[in-house]
Amino acid sequence: xxxxxxxxxxxxxxxxxxxxxxxxxxxxxxxxxxxxxxxxxxxxxxxxxxxxxxxxxxxxxxxxxxxxxxxxxxxxxxxxxxxxxxxxxxxxxxxxxxxxxxxxxxxxxxxxxxxxxxxxxxxxxxxxxxxxxxxxxxxxxxxxxxxxxxxxxxxxxxxxxxxxxxxxxxxxxxxxxxxxxxxxxxxxxxxxxxxxxxxxxxxxxxxxxxxxxxxxxxxxxxxxxxxxxxxxxxxxxxxxxxxxxxxxxxxxxxxxxxxxxxxxxxxxxxxxxxxxxxxxxxxxxxxxxxxxxxxxxxxxxxxxxxxxxxxxxxxxxxxxxx
Numbered sequence: 001x002x003x004x005x006x007x008x009x010x011x012x013x014x015x016x017x018x019x020x021x022x023x024x025x026x027x028x029x030x031x032x033x034x035x036x037x038x039x040x041x042x043x044x045x046x047x048x049x050x051x052x053x054x055x056x057x058x059x060x061x062x063x064x065x066x067x068x069x070x071x072x073x074x075x076x077x078x079x080x081x082x083x084x085x086x087x088x089x090x091x092x093x094x095x096x097x098x099x100x101x102x103x104x105x106x107x108x109x110x111x112x113x114x115x116x117x118x119x120x121x122x123x124x125x126x127x128x129x130x131x132x133x134x135x136x137x138x139x140x141x142x143x144x145x146x147x148x149x150x151x152x153x154x155x156x157x158x159x160x161x162x163x164x165x166x167x168x169x170x171x172x173x174x175x176x177x178x179x180x181x182x183x184x185x186x187x188x189x190x191x192x193x194x195x196x197x198x199x200x201x202x203x204x205x206x207x208x209x210x211x212x213x214x215x216x217x218x219x220x221x222x223x224x225x226x227x228x229x230x231x232x233x234x235x236x237x238x239x240x241x242x243x244x245x246x247x248x249x250x251x252x253x254x255x256x257x258x259x260x261x262x263x264x265x266x267x268x269x270x271x272x273x274x275x276x277x278x279x280x281x282x283x284x285x286x287x288x289x290x291x292x293x294x295x296x297x298x299x300x301x302x303x304x305x306x307x308x309x310x311x312x313x314x315x316x317x318x319x320x321x322x
Contacts, residue, residue, distance in 0.1 A: 006088040025091050028098035035105055042112050042147050051118040054149045054197040062198070064123050066132035068189035075153055075186050078160045086163060097163040100215040104155045104207050112147040119148050121194040136193065143195075150203035151196045157186040158208040162216050187251060201251065209244045246274035 008022060017023055086094035122140055126133040161183040168175045190196040253267035 004089065007091060008088075025087075025095050025098075028095065028102065031098070031102045031105075035109065038109050039147075042109070042116075043144055046116075048116045048146075051116050051146060054117050054119050054199050055121070056197060056199050059121055059191070059197050059199075062191050064126070064194055065192040066126070066128065066130065066136055068185075068192040069132050069136060070189075071182065071185035072153070072189035072193055072195070074182070075157055075189075078182070078186070079156050082160045082163050086167070090167065093163050093166045096166070096215045097159060100159045100162065100211040101156070103214060104159065104211040105152060107207050107210070108150050108152050108155060108204075111150060115149075116146065117149040117200075118146045119194075119197050119200070120145065121197065123194060148196050149200045150207050151190055151200040152204075153190050153196070154187050154201050154204035155208055155211075157183050158204070159211070162212055166216070184247075184251065184254065188254060202248065205244050205248060209241070212243075242274045242278040246271045246278070249274065 010023075013023055013026075018026060082097060083094070086097055122145060126137070161179060164179045165176065168179060187201055190201060191198050249267045249271035253265075253271055
């Protein structure tokens with residue numbers, strides 16, 4: 001990902017050219033003012049008698065941490081930055097990115113209209129007094145605690161991540177790791193700043209999976225003819241399910257690293273296996289590691305479903321080594 005000459009010369013844009021193939025992708029930007037007006041209505045003007053409070057026991061175990069304000073606010077930069085970069089340098093990814101936003105944000109807005117939700121997790125006082133907590137105190141007054149499930153913050157972060165994955169498809173693995181670390185930091189920031197319940201994050205993931213299937217998967221439309229197709233390696237749905245489950249277990253595992261009550265190793269191991277099931281390069285790396293072969297591989301070989309998900313790549317490596 002680097003700066004070069006824009007693929008479209010927007011200096012030649014005129015109103016009568018807006019619907020031409022060269023500039024038609026700009027029409028997708030018309031969704032943003034529509035969404036902004038709807039969000040303003042549900043946040044400020046709609047009268048709701050009964051709000052549904054979103055809460056689970058894990059929310060109480062997650063401590064408030066003002067340091068997560070940094071990745072939380074970076075979300076705004078990432079969303080605008082990805083829109084501008086793809087608008088200038090990759091209009092095809094811009095289309096996928098904006099269509100993902102339109103689909104997923106519309107689902108979230110429809111959910112807010114049909115099922116008004118709120119959260120009551122914000123601390124009344126802060127244990128520390130610093131520039132971050134003072135900013136958060138003012139931010140709480142500006143940003144309401146309503147319309148939280150699913151989290152559009154998580155949905156937006158995943159939209160940027162999927163677009164970044166397309167942009168970085170020919171780059172080294174390190175760039176992808178950095179991108180995912182930033183994305184996960186943004187998602188975690190929503191719960192550590194007490195802006196969302198962990199349930200809001202979980203509810204956003206299937207919405208993201210649907211958006212990914214419709215907007216980023218190359219072979220679409222697709223459908224699983226039966227349940228067994230989900231577990232076939234060529235099934236796009238299997239790829240999406242493994243990706244979503246990998247993200248879920250990774251988020252819970254990272255929370256476990258920060259909170260001693262939650263176990264870390266089982267969730268992080270499960271996350272690694274689900275990512276390996278949908279990322280061939282990661283499978284090759286895993287099967288080349290001695291510790292993995294000695295301790296995890298025997299258990300995978302005993303389980304029929306895990307064999308279907310993971311051992312196809314291992315068989316190829318075994319044949320090539322003979």
